[in-house]
Amino acid sequence: MKLTIIAATGGVGRQLLSQALAAGHDVTAVARNPARLPRDVPAGRPARIVGADLASLDAHLLESAIAGADAVLSALGPHNNADAGIAAPGTQAIITAMRAAGVRRIVAISASPVGTVASPGRPDPPRHDPGDGFLMRHAGVRIAKTLFGKVYQDLAQMEDILRESGLDWTILRPPQLTGKPLTGHYRTAYGRNVRGGRSIPRADVARYMLTVTGQPETIGQVVGIAAQLGQAATGDRRFARAGVVGLD
Numbered sequence: 729m730k731l732t733i734i735a736a737t738g739g740v741g742r743q744l745l746s747q748a749l750a751a752g753h754d755v756t757a758v759a760r761n762p763a764r765l766p767r768d769v770p771a772g773r774p775a776r777i778v779g780a781d782l783a784s785l786d787a788h789l790l791e792s793a794i795a796g797a798d799a800v801l802s803a804l805g806p807h808n809n810a811d812a813g814i815a816a817p818g819t820q821a822i823i824t825a826m827r828a829a830g831v832r833r834i835v836a837i838s839a840s841p842v843g844t845v846a847s848p849g850r851p852d853p854p855r856h857d858p859g860d861g862f863l864m865r866h867a868g869v870r871i872a873k874t875l876f877g878k879v880y881q882d883l884a885q886m887e888d889i890l891r892e893s894g895l896d897w898t899i900l901r902p903p904q905l906t907g908k909p910l911t912g913h914y915r916t917a918y919g920r921n922v923r924g925g926r927s928i929p930r931a932d933v934a935r936y937m938l939t940v941t942g943q944p945e946t947i948g949q950v951v952g953i954a955a956q957l958g959q960a961a962t963g964d965r966r967f968a969r970a971g972v973v974g975l976d
Contacts, residue, residue, distance in 0.1 A: 729753050729754070729798045729799065729941065729942070730753070730754040730755075730756075730796055730797050730798045731748055731753050731754070731755050731756070731797060731798065731799055731800075731801060731941070732755075732756045732757075732758060732793055732794050732797040732799075732800045732801070732831075733745055733748065733755060733756070733757050733758065733800075733801050733803070734758045734782075734800060734801065734802040734803060734804050734818075734822060735758070735759065735760075735802065735803040735804040735805070736757035736758060736759045736765065736803070737759045737760070737761060737762075737764040737765055738803050738805075738976050739803075739905060739907070739930045739976045740803040740837060740905070740930045740933050740934050740937075740976050741757075741759070741803035742765075742766065743910075743930050743931045743933070743934035743935075744801055744803060744934045744937060744938070745757050745765070745766075745775065746766070747910075747931075747934050747935060747938060748801075748938060749774065749775055751938065753938075754774070755774070755775045755776070756775070756776040756777075756778060756793050756794075756797065757775050757776070757777050757778065758778045758780050758790070758793050759777070759778070759779060759780070760779070760780065760781045760782070761779070762777045762778075762779045765777065776793075778792075778793040780793065782804065782814065782817070782818035782821050782822070787821070787824065787825060787828075790821060790822065790825040791825040791828045791829050793825075794822075794825050794826055794829045794831050795829040795830075795831070796829070796831075797829070797831050798831075798833065798941075799831075799833035799834065799835065799941045800822060800826060800831060800833065800834045800835075801834075801835050801836075801937050801938070801941065802819065802822060802834060802835070802836040802837065803837055803976065804818045804819065804822075804836070804837075805837060805838075805839075805879075805882075805883060805886075805976060806878075806879045806882055806883075807976070808879065809877065809878040809879055812878035812879045812881070812882045813878070813882055814882070815882045815883050815885070815886040816882055816883075816885035816886045816888075816889055819836065819886045819889050819890065820889050822834070823889065823890070823893045823895060826895060827895075832895050832896045833895070833896045833941065833947075834890070834893075834895055834896070834897050834898075835897075835898045835899075835900065835937050835940055835941055836886070836890060836897065836898075836899055836900070837899075837900050837902065837933065837937075837976070838883045838886065838887055838899050838900065838901045838950075839879070839880065839883055839901055839902065839903075840857070840901045840902060840903040840921045840925065840952065840954075841857075841880055842880050842883045842884050842887060842901060843857040843901065843920070843921065843950070844856060844857055845880045845881060845883075845884040846884070847881070847884035847885050847887070847888050848885065848888055849885075849887075849888030849891060849892065850884070850887075850888065857920055857921045858919075858920040858921075859917055859920035859921030859922055859923050859925070859952055860921055860923075887899055887950070896944075896947045896948075897947070897948065898940050898946045898947060898948075898949055898950075898951060899949075899950045899951070900933065900936065900937065900940075900951050900952075900953055901921060901950060901951070901952050901953070902928050902933050902952075902953050902954065903921070903922075903925050903926055903927055903928060903954055904926060904927040904928075905927070905928065905929075905930050905933065905976050906927050906928065906929050906930065907929070907930065908929040908931070909929065909931060910929060910931035910932060910935060911929060911931075911932055911955070911956070912932070912935060913932075913955075913956050914928060914932045914936060914953055914954065914955055914956060915953070915954050915955070915956060915957075916936070916951050916952060916953050917951070917952040918949050918950070918951055918952075919949070919950055920952055921952040921954070922952045922953065922954035924954070924957055925952065925953075925954025925955070926954065926955075927954070927955055928953060928954050928955045929955065930976065932953075932955065933953060936953055
């Protein structure tokens with residue numbers, strides 16, 4: 729399969745690049761700073777590397793990176809409130825390039841709290857995600873929105889843009905992302921978060937992104953994804969216990 733990976737130097741993006749190449753896919757990696765890619769990727773693996781900043785992009789450059797792809801995998805997203813505001817316009821640029829190139833399939837990463845965040849396309853979201861348990865409903869979401877409110881607003885607008893694109897989109901909403909190794913085992917839920925889902929390794933999110941690319945039943949779906957029960961989160965356990973997303 730011919731794939732274009734957006735934001736290939738991020739945590740999930742690196743996993744996507746490594747796993748896609750290992751699986752024998754024909755990969756084009758788009759990165760703001762290609763020097764941050766693992767050293768062996770540009771030197772010894774069959775990946776085309778395109779340096780592009782989606783904040784100030786030559787549209788023809790992105791179109792050329794997407795042209796001929798079977799699917800676009802986007803790991804684009806802000807790390808914190810300070811750099812919020814990149815996901816929505818960056819995704820719009822991706823969609824514009826996809827339309828110009830005649831490419832329809834896109835899989836993108838959002839975050840588990842976004843289902844309860846108001847946006848122009850969803851001005852009255854549910855107060856609670858149907859997949860959230862007691863702790864997340866009454867404490868976790870409040871903490872998450874206090875810490876990362878601008879990030880979630882950006883991602884909610886990104887989801888609006890994808891829904892309205894007319895393309896064959898799938899949106900993944902993981903909880904806290906961790907640096908644990910690939911397990912190949914995770915839980916998913918259509919249209920809601922995974923009950924009890926507190927974390928998931930970036931490697932498993934990347935694996936699922938590659939999997940759903942070839943699953944037409946996931947088109948037009950928002951999919952919650954989380955680790956199997958019993959896999960503890962790494963990182964800041966104060967927030968992991970509340971199910972707060974760890975941004976990539």
